Amino acid sequence: MFKGAITALITPFKDGKVDEKAYQAFIEWQINEGIHGLVPCGTTGESPTLTHEEHNRVIELCVEVAKGRVPVIAGTGSNSTEEAVALSVHAEKCGADAVLVAAPYYNKPNQEGLFQHYKAINDAINIPIITYNIPGRSVVDIADETTVRMVHELKNIVGIKDATGNLVRVSTLRMKLEGRGFCQLSGDDGTAIAFNSQGGVGCISVTSNIAPKMVAGVQNLWFAGKAKEALELHDKLMPLHVAMFCDTSPGPAKYAASLLNLCAPDVRLPIVAPAEDKKVQVKKAMREVGII
Numbered sequence: 001m002f003k004g005a006i007t008a009l010i011t012p013f014k015d016g017k018v019d020e021k022a023y024q025a026f027i028e029w030q031i032n033e034g035i036h037g038l039v040p041c042g043t044t045g046e047s048p049t050l051t052h053e054e055h056n057r058v059i060e061l062c063v064e065v066a067k068g069r070v071p072v073i074a075g076t077g078s079n080s081t082e083e084a085v086a087l088s089v090h091a092e093k094c095g096a097d098a099v100l101v102a103a104p105y106y107n108k109p110n111q112e113g114l115f116q117h118y119k120a121i122n123d124a125i126n127i128p129i130i131t132y133n134i135p136g137r138s139v140v141d142i143a144d145e146t147t148v149r150m151v152h153e154l155k156n157i158v159g160i161k162d163a164t165g166n167l168v169r170v171s172t173l174r175m176k177l178e179g180r181g182f183c184q185l186s187g188d189d190g191t192a193i194a195f196n197s198q199g200g201v202g203c204i205s206v207t208s209n210i211a212p213k214m215v216a217g218v219q220n221l222w223f224a225g226k227a228k229e230a231l232e233l234h235d236k237l238m239p240l241h242v243a244m245f246c247d248t249s250p251g252p253a254k255y256a257a258s259l260l261n262l263c264a265p266d267v268r269l270p271i272v273a274p275a276e277d278k279k280v281q282v283k284k285a286m287r288e289v290g291i292i
Contacts, residue, residue, distance in 0.1 A: 001128065001158055002071060002098065002183050003201040004036030004223070005216040007208040008044035010250050011058055012263035018054055020061055022263040027065040029262065033212035036202065036219065038062055039100055041075035043137065044206050044250045049268040052083075056090050063095040073130060073204075077102030081117045085124045098128040100161060100204070105138040111146045122154040129156045134163040134187060144173050151180055161204050163187030167194055174199035189215070189241040193234045196222050206244045207237060210256040211291055236289060243285035247274035252282050259283065259292055 007030055012019040027038060040062040041047045041055050050058065059074045066072050074091035076099040078084040088099045104117055122129060131150070135141040141164065150157040159182060162169065170184055185202050186195035192203040196219075208215035214237055221230035244252050251267055251274045258265035259282075265273060274282065286292045 001181065002037060002073065002130065002185065004219040005208050005212070006037035006039055006071075006073065006185065006202060006204045007035050007212060007215075008039045008042040008204050008206055009062070010209050010254055010257060010263070011041075011045040011050065012254075012257075013266040013268065014264055018050075018058060019263060020057075023058070024061055024065045026257075026262050027062055030208075030212050031066065031069055034216045034220075035070060035208055035212040036216060037071045037073060038066060039073045039075055039204055042100060042204070043075075043102075043134075044209070044253065045075065046250065046268055046271065047075050047077075049271075052087075055087060056094070059091050059096060060094045071097040073098045073100045075100045075102070076121075077104075077132060079104040079107050081120050084117070085121055088121050088125050088129075092125045092127045096127065098130055098158070099125070100130045100132055102132040102134060103138040103140050103142050105140075108140055111143055114140065114142055115146055115149060118150055118157065119154055122150075122156045125156065127156065128158040129154075130159040130161055130183070130185070131157065132161040132163070132187070134161075136163065136165075144169060144176060147173060148176050151177055151182055159183030159185060161185045161187045162195070162200075165191070167191060167198060170195055170198040170200055189244070190238065192218060193222065193227075193231055197227075206249060206253055207241050209250075209253045210260060210262075210286070211237065211240060211289060214289070214291075239285040240289045240291075243282045246281045247278040248272075252278060255279055256282050256286060259286065 074096040076087035
């Protein structure tokens with residue numbers, strides 16, 4: 001259903017506001033470069049610091065540009081179930097193809113609470129839901145048993161973005177859901193090939209913000225059965241994957257995008273611009289990969 005290289009889009013800012021013109025031009029460039037899908041309002045899009053109005057508008061702008069050419073998977077997660085439902089309902093209304101819903105952060109719900117959170121969203125909309133398991137940020141882990149329960153009981157749960165870093169879970173979850181068509185996407189560029197080799201079908205990528213053609217190329221080669229060539233390109237990109245997280249994301253990605261004249265490097269507090277030595281690392285990685 002959803003596969004390949006899917007960009008976790010940055011949100012360009014200018015004078016403290018969403019730069020709508022730069023954002024839409026950026027999305028058009030992504031599509032022209034061959035990206036397979038788009039995620040507006042994810043963590044990389046600085047969703048925690050977008051107002052509700054901005055959040056909704058950013059999704060609308062993305063859908064407007066995509067025009068069905070690639071799927072739009074709108075980030076609609078929140079640690080408030082009511083808020084996540086409202087964001088998801090809006091995403092469906094404005095034409096998003098699916099929603100990406102992070103596990104509620106800070107609240108630390110138990111597994112039943114997680115299930116009920118996703119059930120409330122599931123019951124409110126009629127488009128696919130991709131859960132987002134990222135214990136490093138949310139402090140809760142969606143257990144495989146909870147995922148299996150959701151797939152069996154909630155009609156819209158179709159996949160997961162896995163940012164646990166535990167590649168064993170790709171295989172174990174795949175085996176538990178064999179035949180269900182469940183979509184597993186890596187949440188880490190650095191594990192993209194290993195993730196696919198164990199049953200994954202792609203990556204929701206930060207690096208593709210600045211190298212969409214190459215990141216998509218890795219996935220294209222993999223699914224064409226050219227594993228050796230895919231790994232070679234993946235290895236070439238590795239310095240860039242590392243550089244994108246050399247400082248708090250999306251600072252490095254936005255700085256890199258500014259070097260490509262795609263948008264300003266502006267981020268919103270509490271995120272700040274990368275330290276000078278980190279900027280040097282980003283620029284060096286971009287040169288190594290050949291995008292500057």
